[in-house]
Amino acid sequence: MSNTLRGEVLRSFKAIHKVRKDVFKGDIRALAEGRKKINEEYKKHKxxxxxxxxxxxxxxxxxxxxxxxxCVIQAREVSPGVYQAEIREDIPKLDNVTFNEDCCNNVENSSVKGSTKCR
Structure with a gap:
């Protein structure tokens, strides 16, 4: 293996561990399991x-x-059945489309399902 390629492998190893620390910050179990899995995979292909x-x-x-x-976010249970999502700055956010309940009612009441166009 060339020195350049060796450097790439080491950089990828460090980078994936760094992102593991960012993504699973504060979750001791996930951090430990992530470390274990990453190290296993690199050793397997050594x-x-x-x-x-x-x-x-x-x-x-x-x-x-x-x-x-x-693509990975953290959600923590703050009270029974209530979760708080930890969304980092590097998670892409999409525009939400407002739910229109009247549109759904029109489709249910129409004689031909799917004939009503709603947005």
């Missing part, structure tokens, strides 16, 4: 020596890091 395979694994690690950073 003996791969084909440069193309190593590059594929590095790309996979980057995809996992992106998924954790941009």
């Amino acid at each position: 003996h791969v020596d084909n440069d193309e395979s190593i590059q594929e694994l590095v790309n996979y690690a980057k995809a996992v890091e992106h998924e954790l950073r941009h």
Whole structure:
């Protein structure tokens, strides 16, 4: 393995651990399980020596890091049945569409289901 590729592997290892700390901040169990899983995966592939395979694994690690950073949120139970979501700044936020109850009632009452267009 070239030094450049070795550096990429180490950077991906550090980056995925860093995102683990950010995503699961304050959750001791998730932090420990995440550390364990990441270390297992890197150790499992420690003996791969084909440069193309190593590059594929590095790309996979980057995809996992992106998924954790941009798609995983933490929710904590603050009281029975009530949860508070911890949404970080790097989580993409989408525009919400206002629910229109009248639209649903019109569809239920129409003789041909789906014939009423509502937005």
